[in-house]
Amino acid sequence: MSLAKRIIPCLDVDNGRVVKGVKFVDIRDAGDPVEIARRYDREGADEITFLDITATHDNRDTIVHVVEQVASEVFIPLTVGGGIRTLDDIRRMLNAGADKVGINSAAVFNPDFVREAAERFGSQCIVVAIDAKKVSLANEPSRWEIFTHGGRKPTGIDAIEWARKMVDYGAGEILLTSMDRDGTREGFDLPLTRAISEAVTVPVIASGGVGNLDHLADGVIEGKADAVLAASIFHFAEYSIEQAKQRMAARGIEVRL
Amino acid sequence: MSTVAVIDYGMGNLHSIVKALQHAAPEVDVICVSDAEAILQADRVVFPGVGAIRDCMQALNQSGLADVIRQVAESKPLLGICLGMQALLTDSAENNGTPCLAIIDGHVVHFPEALTDIDGNLLKIPHMGWNQVHQLHPHPLWENIPQDSRFYFVHSYYAQPNDAAVTAATTQYPDAFTCALAQANVFAVQFHPEKSQAVGLQLLKNFLHWDGHV
Numbered sequence: 001m002s003l004a005k006r007i008i009p010c011l012d013v014d015n016g017r018v019v020k021g022v023k024f025v026d027i028r029d030a031g032d033p034v035e036i037a038r039r040y041d042r043e044g045a046d047e048i049t050f051l052d053i054t055a056t057h058d059n060r061d062t063i064v065h066v067v068e069q070v071a072s073e074v075f076i077p078l079t080v081g082g083g084i085r086t087l088d089d090i091r092r093m094l095n096a097g098a099d100k101v102g103i104n105s106a107a108v109f110n111p112d113f114v115r116e117a118a119e120r121f122g123s124q125c126i127v128v129a130i131d132a133k134k135v136s137l138a139n140e141p142s143r144w145e146i147f148t149h150g151g152r153k154p155t156g157i158d159a160i161e162w163a164r165k166m167v168d169y170g171a172g173e174i175l176l177t178s179m180d181r182d183g184t185r186e187g188f189d190l191p192l193t194r195a196i197s198e199a200v201t202v203p204v205i206a207s208g209g210v211g212n213l214d215h216l217a218d219g220v221i222e223g224k225a226d227a228v229l230a231a232s233i234f235h236f237a238e239y240s241i242e243q244a245k246q247r248m249a250a251r252g253i254e255v256r257l
Numbered sequence: 258m259s260t261v262a263v264i265d266y267g268m269g270n271l272h273s274i275v276k277a278l279q280h281a282a283p284e285v286d287v288i289c290v291s292d293a294e295a296i297l298q299a300d301r302v303v304f305p306g307v308g309a310i311r312d313c314m315q316a317l318n319q320s321g322l323a324d325v326i327r328q329v330a331e332s333k334p335l336l337g338i339c340l341g342m343q344a345l346l347t348d349s350a351e352n353n354g355t356p357c358l359a360i361i362d363g364h365v366v367h368f369p370e371a372l373t374d375i376d377g378n379l380l381k382i383p384h385m386g387w388n389q390v391h392q393l394h395p396h397p398l399w400e401n402i403p404q405d406s407r408f409y410f411v412h413s414y415y416a417q418p419n420d421a422a423v424t425a426a427t428t429q430y431p432d433a434f435t436c437a438l439a440q441a442n443v444f445a446v447q448f449h450p451e452k453s454q455a456v457g458l459q460l461l462k463n464f465l466h467w468d469g470h471v
Contacts, residue, residue: 002374002429004387004407041454046387072276077409077452097272099452122308124383124411172383172411203381226381256387256407 006227052082071097118170151179185211193223262299277451306340311352337445363418408448442469
């Protein structure tokens with residue numbers, strides 16, 4: 001008897017529609033977010049994450065409506081990330097029914113924003129999203145840095161130090177995405193996941209690179225992740241959440257079945 | 258039509274709990290209120306809460322809702338959720354020690370540092386995710402909820418009642434802690450029934466049909 005490892009499907013939402021980028025280009029339309037959230041809930045998803053990739057400020061309200069609709073009929077935790085820059089952005093998402101918000105670039109530009117957000121709303125709803133990329137050479141000890149702008153802009157900040165700092169500032173959870181693996185379907189960056197998970201006291205969600213169900217189990221067993229996040233393998237019904245859980249259970253991982 | 262009042266004291270969003278209550282029992286009128294009269298007139302009361310205990314107690318004391326909750330605890334079915342459970346105890350170790358409502362005798366304490374599981378892996382704090390709820394004795398709120406069902410938790414502190422008899426259920430992380438309290442017409446849970454899918458909705462439904470007797 002213990003805490004179950006979580007499976008979190010992620011929906012990338014653009015103007016109210018679910019899309020999934022492969023390395024952030026070649027976006028395909030995978031449908032209506034409310035419909036998909038309902039399906040994931042039925043299949044046993046432990047949480048659902050929405051990543052709002054709507055570019056224009058004018059259309060940012062669409063995600064609020066999506067969250068409101070989903071939260072009215074799906075009773076599992078919901079996280080919203082993408083474009084969260086102010087305390088008011090957070091309040092709007094929480095009021096719409098989100099349980100947690102993911103803060104990414106805004107934390108890099110102004111780390112105190114995380115502290116203010118945690119003080120105002122509580123650490124339990126502040127997820128700091130970290131996009132990391134390996135910067136060490138093959139013959140060097142592994143080192144990862146934080147990148148912004150969808151993995152295009154290096155910041156020079158060490159990923160492990162950054163994760164520790166964000167927890168000190170009040171992050172209740174870390175969503176860790178490997179920019180080297182995102183969209184590749186080659187599996188999580190396991191050394192990165194393990195390094196971050198062992199460096200911080202809060203739960204770590206592994207993300208980026210899932211191509212099959214064993215990748216999810218690897219993230220927990222080898223990467224020591226507390227939760228695993230994937231998008232495309234679930235969107236196109238390649239695998240159901242239920243199959244993912246059965247695979248994880250078969251590999252000895254405690255899951256909610 | 259019976260009425261359930263969800264106490265709104267300005268601590269976080271109540272959208273989820275209101276929607277879950279409506280979903281669990283469409284025939285019940287769910288109101289979200291801060292007005293003492295409306296709370297005292299409702300048939301049942303839900304006391305939710307997230308965030309820090311000092312802010313919570315400050316809001317309750319300043320608004321006079323602390324006394325309203327004490328009155329409710331003596332008269333009708335009351336369901337405390339998460340911080341709303343912790344606030345029912347005598348005091349909490351959070352924020353360097355915070356006096357609480359003292360409706361249930363006991364303390365709220367933090368998980369010990371550097372907990373590990375049997376394989377030596379660090380157990381993360383907050384305790385976040387789906388864990389099993391072990392019912393210690395039958396209660397109307399456990400009706401149709403299988404033993405050891407998983408509910409959604411997110412917390413770093415937990416209740417330690419002085420009288421072990423009020424513990425209605427325990428959860429292991431890694432040792433057993435009190436995750437539900439039952440004292441006469443008061444029931445309280447550390448987990449979030451409004452975020453615990455089917456079993457959570459069942460618990461809310463049970464509460465909405467509970468007459469406050471065990």
